[in-house]
Amino acid sequence: DAGVIQSPRHEVTEMGQEVTLRCKPISGHDYLFWYRQTMMRGLELLIYFNNNVPIDDSGMPEDRFSAKMPNASFSTLKIQPSEPRDSAVYFCASTTPITGRTEAFFGQGTRLTVV
Amino acid sequence: AQKITQTQPGMFVQEKEAVTLDCTYDTSDPSYGLFWYKQPSSGEMIFLIYQGSYDQQNATEGRYSLNFQKARKSANLVISASQLGDSAMYFCAMRRMDSSYKLIFGSGTRLLVRP
Numbered sequence: 001d002a003g004v005i006q007s008p009r010h011e012v013t014e015m016g017q018e019v020t021l022r023c024k025p026i027s028g029h030d031y032l033f034w035y036r037q038t039m040m041r042g043l044e045l046l047i048y049f050n051n052n053v054p055i056d057d058s059g060m061p062e063d064r065f066s067a068k069m070p071n072a073s074f075s076t077l078k079i080q081p082s083e084p085r086d087s088a089v090y091f092c093a094s095t096t097p098i099t100g101r102t103e104a105f106f107g108q109g110t111r112l113t114v115v
Numbered sequence: 116a117q118k119i120t121q122t123q124p125g126m127f128v129q130e131k132e133a134v135t136l137d138c139t140y141d142t143s144d145p146s147y148g149l150f151w152y153k154q155p156s157s158g159e160m161i162f163l164i165y166q167g168s169y170d171q172q173n174a175t176e177g178r179y180s181l182n183f184q185k186a187r188k189s190a191n192l193v194i195s196a197s198q199l200g201d202s203a204m205y206f207c208a209m210r211r212m213d214s215s216y217k218l219i220f221g222s223g224t225r226l227l228v229r230p
Contacts, residue, residue: 031216043206043220056215091160095216102216103150106160 006092006107013114018080021110023092024073033104034067034077035091043091049075082114117142119207119221127227128197135182136192136224138207146212149190151181154204154223163205166190168212194226202228 005024013019025032033048047057052069060067064083069075079086089111093104118141128134140149151163166174166181174181182191194201207221 033217042222045217045219048215048217056217089158093160097216102148102210103162103165104216104218105162106152108159111158 004092004094004105004107006090006110008110009108011110011112013082013112015083015114016081017114018078019082019086019112019114021077021090021092021112023075023077023107025075025092025094026105027073029094029096029105030072031095031097031102031104032069032075033093033095034075035093035106037089037091037109038087046077079112082112084114087112087114117144117147117209117211117219119209119219121207121221121224123224124222125225125227127229128194128201130199130228130230131196133193133195134197134226136194136205136207136226138190138192138221140188140190140207140209142188142209142211144211144213148210148212149181149183150208150210150218151179151190151192152206152208152220153201154206155200156203160206164192197228199228199230202226 007022034046037043046059047067049069067077089109091109093106095104120139147168149166153161164176164179166183178195180193204223206223208218210218
């Protein structure tokens with residue numbers, strides 16, 4: 001399996017622009033997570049899905065952030081409008097309860113810079 | 116509320132020696148899972164080892180072992196025979212064994228292996 005695939009790897013955008021981050025989870029994984037990593041706040045869970053349904057979005061910082069999972073193999077995290085304080089590394093991760101351990105497998109991350 | 120504490124922001128270890136990275140946690144849940152992840156300078160998050168709260172034996176995965184002391188609520192990672200490639204950030208994480216599968220991360224420890 002190719003693992004969790006995120007795109008783009010790097011994104012530089014101007015304040016006010018819309019940014020869309022993409023994620024393809026591991027095939028067969030029914031849980032998908034979006035995390036954000038910053039120096040100040042560490043790794044924070046933004047939202048997670050189970051079977052394509054958003055279960056908990058309490059970590060989404062503001063209404064400017066939205067996430068969708070239209071099917072089992074694709075999810076997006078959108079920021080509109082973007083602000084400099086959104087600059088961070090955004091990780092997508094997926095897991096399945098089948099193994100019993102449920103370790104999350106992470107993508108390579110998207111490094112977002114908003115100028 | 117759950118919390119993970121890693122008190123060592125940075126550590127050095129000599130190549131080929133063993134090193135222990137500390138992790139303490141706080142939870143009122145009787146059932147939970149503890150994880151360690153490695154984040155090298157390239158940025159990806161790599162799963163290392165898992166310990167369930169009801170596991171009788173300490174987990175081991177190759178050169179990694181987890182020193183689980185349930186009464187003290189600690190889950191220290193031990194890396195034996197350190198290698199230069201072990202230089203990275205290490206994160207301890209926890210999740211409840213409910214249906215959420217959400218991971219809560221500590222602030223991380225940066226390990227530098229000296230030749």
